[in-house]
Amino acid sequence: xxxxxxxxxxxxxxxxxxxxxxxxxxxxxxxxxxxxxxxxxxxxxxxxxxxxxxxxxxxxxxxxxxxxxxxxxxxxxxxxxxxxxxxxxxxxxxxxxxxxxxxxxxxxxxxxxxxxxxxxxxxxxxxxxxxxxxxxxxxxxxxxxxxxxxxxxxxxxxxxxxxxxxxxxxxxxxxxxxxxxxxxxxxxxxxxxxxxxxxxxxxxxxxxxxxxxxxxxxxxxxxxxxxxxxxxxxxxxxxxxxxxxxxxxxxxxxxxxxxxxxxxxxxxxxxxxxxxxxxxxxxxxxxxxxxxxxxxxxxxxxxxxxxxxxxxxxxx
Amino acid sequence: xxxxxxxxxxxxxxxxxxxxxxxxxxxxxxxxxxxxxxxxxxxxxxxxxxxxxxxxxxxxxxxxxxxxxxxxxxxxxxxxxxxxxxxxxxxxxxxxxxxxxxxxxxxxxxxxxxxxxxxxxxxxxxxxxxxxxxxxxxxxxxxxxxxxxxxxxxxxxxxxxxxxxxxxxxxxxxxxxxxxxxxxxxxxxxxxxxxxxxxxxxxxxxxxxxxxxxxxxxxxxxxxxxxxxxxxxxxxxxxxxxxxxxxxxxxxxxxxxxxxxxxxxxxxxxxxxxxxxxxxxxxxxxxxxx
Ligand SMILES: Nc1ncnc2c1ncn2[C@@H]1O[C@H](COP(=O)(O)OP(=O)(O)O)[C@@H](O)[C@H]1O
Ligand SMILES: [Mg+2]
Numbered sequence: 011x012x013x014x015x016x017x018x019x020x021x022x023x024x025x026x027x028x029x030x031x032x033x034x035x036x037x038x039x040x041x042x043x044x045x046x047x048x049x050x051x052x053x054x055x056x057x058x059x060x061x062x063x064x065x066x067x068x069x070x071x072x073x074x075x076x077x078x079x080x081x082x083x084x085x086x087x088x089x090x091x092x093x094x095x096x097x098x099x100x101x102x103x104x105x106x107x108x109x110x111x112x113x114x115x116x117x118x119x120x121x122x123x124x125x126x127x128x129x130x131x132x133x134x135x136x137x138x139x140x141x142x143x144x145x146x147x148x149x150x151x152x153x154x155x156x157x158x159x160x161x162x163x164x165x166x167x168x169x170x171x172x173x174x175x176x177x178x179x180x181x182x183x184x185x186x187x188x189x190x191x192x193x194x195x196x197x198x199x200x201x202x203x204x205x206x207x208x209x210x211x212x213x214x215x216x217x218x219x220x221x222x223x224x225x226x227x228x229x230x231x232x233x234x235x236x237x238x239x240x241x242x243x244x245x246x247x248x249x250x251x252x253x254x255x256x257x258x259x260x261x262x263x264x265x266x267x268x269x270x271x272x273x274x275x276x277x278x279x280x281x282x283x284x285x286x287x288x289x290x291x292x293x294x295x296x297x298x299x300x301x302x303x304x305x306x307x308x309x310x311x312x313x314x315x316x317x318x319x320x321x322x323x324x325x326x
Numbered sequence: 327x328x329x330x331x332x333x334x335x336x337x338x339x340x341x342x343x344x345x346x347x348x349x350x351x352x353x354x355x356x357x358x359x360x361x362x363x364x365x366x367x368x369x370x371x372x373x374x375x376x377x378x379x380x381x382x383x384x385x386x387x388x389x390x391x392x393x394x395x396x397x398x399x400x401x402x403x404x405x406x407x408x409x410x411x412x413x414x415x416x417x418x419x420x421x422x423x424x425x426x427x428x429x430x431x432x433x434x435x436x437x438x439x440x441x442x443x444x445x446x447x448x449x450x451x452x453x454x455x456x457x458x459x460x461x462x463x464x465x466x467x468x469x470x471x472x473x474x475x476x477x478x479x480x481x482x483x484x485x486x487x488x489x490x491x492x493x494x495x496x497x498x499x500x501x502x503x504x505x506x507x508x509x510x511x512x513x514x515x516x517x518x519x520x521x522x523x524x525x526x527x528x529x530x531x532x533x534x535x536x537x538x539x540x541x542x543x544x545x546x547x548x549x550x551x552x553x554x555x556x557x558x559x560x561x562x563x564x565x566x567x568x569x570x571x572x573x574x575x576x577x578x579x580x581x582x583x584x585x586x587x588x589x590x591x592x593x594x595x596x597x598x599x600x601x602x603x604x605x606x607x608x609x610x611x612x613x614x615x616x
Contacts, residue, residue: 204447204449207445207449208445208450208451210410211407211445212439212442212465212516212519213436213439213465213466214465218465226452
């Protein structure tokens with residue numbers, strides 16, 4: 011007959027009521043959702059406040075500063091000379107040197123780990139690399155100041171033993187090697203084994219397979235590695251502050267062998283827990299201006315990096 | 327392109343083989359691969375034990391058997407592809423045109439240049455169609471001039487019956503092709519380095535019936551120029567296209583307590599399917615496996 015004998019019919023309580031959510035359960039769900047939403051909101055709010063304070067103080071500087079002093083002989087904020095190019099150029103030099111160190115070393119290590127190392131070797135080397143990534147930058151700063159500057163830079167390039175952009179750059183380079191290596195290695199490991207087999211099957215040697223198949227297929231990930239490393243190097247503070255060879259003020263230079271202040275070191279030099287910073291013309295606001303420039307640069311780099319990381323997912 | 331013909335071709339004088347000769351009149355069969363007592367290990371696990379058989383020139387040799395019986399493993403011994411797997415080890419003799427390819431003096435890269443491989447899942451490079459085909463000739467230094475390369479690309483694509491479909495979009499990514507086209511591209515890519523042998527590991531398992539038919543037709547067409555060894559899980563396919571069939575199965579290995587592949591029977595395909603001598607073969611080909 012038409013009446014089917016399913017469990018629901020037999021139980022007899024298949025109705026709108028039986029399918030309505032329990033009100034207590036529903037309230038609990040809502041509470042959980044709202045409190046999680048609140049935590050997310052707090053973090054967004056904090057970021058917004060930081061950006062707001064950065065912008066508002068920087069805006070004061072932009073409006074009130076005599077722009078002649080922003081393109082001058084150097085960074086002397088207490089004397090009203092805010093030559094931003096000194097800081098930007100120093101930052102670029104340090105970042106450039108850091109990438110010259112970290113690029114080849116990090117990429118080489120990644121290629122070795124991903125393509126050549128036997129599983130056992132890889133299992134021991136990978137954690138060591140990760141430990142290296144965990145070294146506090148102040149330790150590397152001290153190393154750069156005490157060893158790289160006098161022993162490497164002074165003796166090889168004739169720079170000052172007390173620190174220079176070169177010494178700081180090498181130190182930052184060492185700092186970001188693990189970053190480059192680890193992201194690059196992930197990108198290369200993500201290249202399907204099938205592509206390596208296709209290449210070997212055609213009679214390509216290992217170098218050829220690595221150069222012509224693995225690296226091109228991983229190129230987005232490799233770009234991401236480099237951009238992340240660059241933005242890390244740009245933002246690095248302690249090493250450049252300790253080993254950059256300048257404190258408080260710096261005359262413009264584009265020589266890596268000399269000492270100078272990067273954007274981060276410039277801010278740190280001035281904002282060191284004294285209240286001297288406040289109240290001397292636009293000195294205080296100048297720091298926010300520098301911070302804003304750094305923020306914009308890093309933000310742009312992260313946007314670009316994001317795009318690459320996104321693209322890497324679409325491949326193969 | 328070193329395609330050394332053996333000076334004295336070992337003729338196989340069995341009646342069975344003469345029958346094959348009917349399709350290619352002047353054939354006295356040359357052995358391309360001679361496998362003897364082949365054992366393959368992955369670490370301490372023995373995946374294949376004691377396989378002995380011979381693959382003949384200009385034939386299609388099929389390897390069938392239940393999943394996990396070592397078909398892929400044996401196939402990958404023919405071009406030393408197992409060398410890429412850490413822990414894989416081969417014992418026994420594998421001769422390619424009378425050269426023992428597991429001899430320590432042999433460079434596996436040189437072996438692979440003469441023995442092409444097509445994989446189960448189409449694996450085109452994420453490059454253009456042209457660059458996919460040109461890859462092999464480029465890395466092996468085959469093409470001396472730019473024109474050579476273009477000629478090789480066209481010839482290989484024509485051979486793989488793909489030219490008409492892609493000739494207007496050689497610069498497009500190979501990943502934009504359909505699965506069947508990708509697999510034919512992979513065949514064209516393998517052909518481009520002018521190999522002596524083509525190894526195919528279930529080349530149609532990821533394809534629909536129409537694409538499968540096209541690949542089977544293609545194999546029939548090119549077998550006069552190449553020797554083909556194909557792994558297939560599809561018995562009808564083996565019956566349709568191959569001259570000879572090797573039936574593998576997996577049996578419990580008392581020393582490792584795991585299942586180990588072994589070659590049960592190797593014969594002309596007709597014989598394997600209509601009159602096998604081993605009961606296990608008969609059960610398998612009639613679908614009464616178990
Ligand atoms: N790379 C590997 N490492 C360890 N064991 C493997 C590996 N490849 C295959 N095997 C094992 O070897 C046996 C044979 O595998 P395979 O040759 O792939 O079988 P088939 O192709 O016949 O399905 C299986 O038990 C499989 O688990
Ligand atoms: Mg298989």
